[in-house]
Amino acid sequence: MGDFDYESKGHGYAVQRRPDPRIGGMIHAALGDARTVLNVGAGAGSYEPDDRYVVAVEPSARMRAQRPVTAVPALHGTAEELPFDDDSFDAAMATVTVHQWSDVGRGLGELRRVARQAVVVLTFDGEALDRLWLAEYAPELIAAERRRYPAIDIIAKLAGGNAEVLEVPIPIDCVDGFTEAYYGRPEQFLDPRVRAAQSAWGFVDARAADRAVEALRADLGSGAWDARHGHLRTQPEFHGSLRLIVGRP
Numbered sequence: 001m002g003d004f005d006y007e008s009k010g011h012g013y014a015v016q017r018r019p020d021p022r023i024g025g026m027i028h029a030a031l032g033d034a035r036t037v038l039n040v041g042a043g044a045g046s047y048e049p050d051d052r053y054v055v056a057v058e059p060s061a062r063m064r065a066q067r068p069v070t071a072v073p074a075l076h077g078t079a080e081e082l083p084f085d086d087d088s089f090d091a092a093m094a095t096v097t098v099h100q101w102s103d104v105g106r107g108l109g110e111l112r113r114v115a116r117q118a119v120v121v122l123t124f125d126g127e128a129l130d131r132l133w134l135a136e137y138a139p140e141l142i143a144a145e146r147r148r149y150p151a152i153d154i155i156a157k158l159a160g161g162n163a164e165v166l167e168v169p170i171p172i173d174c175v176d177g178f179t180e181a182y183y184g185r186p187e188q189f190l191d192p193r194v195r196a197a198q199s200a201w202g203f204v205d206a207r208a209a210d211r212a213v214e215a216l217r218a219d220l221g222s223g224a225w226d227a228r229h230g231h232l233r234t235q236p237e238f239h240g241s242l243r244l245i246v247g248r249p
Contacts, residue, residue, distance in 0.1 A: 017197050019046040020176040026168060027093065030120045030246045034090035038114060040079045041097025045071040046176065047122070055089070057082065079107030087116045095122040096178070098155060099148045108158035112247070119159040119247040125152050128241035132180050133229050138212035144203035152243055159247025168242040172235060180240040184232040186225055190217055
């Protein structure tokens with residue numbers, strides 16, 4: 001089930017973590033001409049293509065229950081033990097999930113085993129997390145996240161012998177509510193519903209989280225945040241830590 005308890009804390013993901021069409025476009029392009037796709041750690045169904053045959057695997061009942069009626073039902077299962085034969089699918093995908101796996105090497109090995117073509121992984125580069133100004137307010141969050149995310153070069157190596165790592169630009173009006181999505185909308189972090197859909201906050205001491213939020217609230221009220229970072233409010237894209245890894249055999 002990973003290091004975050006989605007059964008008790010996974011509410012609101014389908015609302016706050018909607019797939020952004022521009023990020024989705026990059027994922028779907030990476031899948032190429034694959035007609036059959038396995039989505040592992042599928043969650044509430046974000047970024048699943050709707051123009052191909054999809055099989056979804058997700059260990060959390062709460063997350064499976066948030067899948068839209070238009071999505072295929074998700075099977076209960078984990079990346080480390082996929083119940084499929086070798087080369088069962090054209091491609092396999094895993095979006096913002098590898099940091100939840102108990103054994104990343106085994107999980108990615110399983111994706112590579114069942115995919116004839118591409119293994120597509122959307123994740124974050126722990127070494128680039130501090131590009132976001134939130135590091136000034138919640139350094140504990142950045143430190144916790146950095147420990148969670150597997151190194152990009154390791155993921156690339158395990159995803160396939162011929163892997164490509166793409167930096168994913170984050171649009172100013174991104175509708176997928178991960179932390180960097182609000183690089184130019186800092187007020188969103190004052191909303192507990194937004195933070196509840198970002199698992200990173202679950203790894204920060206409650207007092208430290210409260211201090212970070214209150215410091216941000218004060219700086220927004222005084223204009224200090226805008227003095228330092230106000231240009232981000234109109235910056236069309238942010239190049240942060242979001243990465244798309246495309247591995248091929």
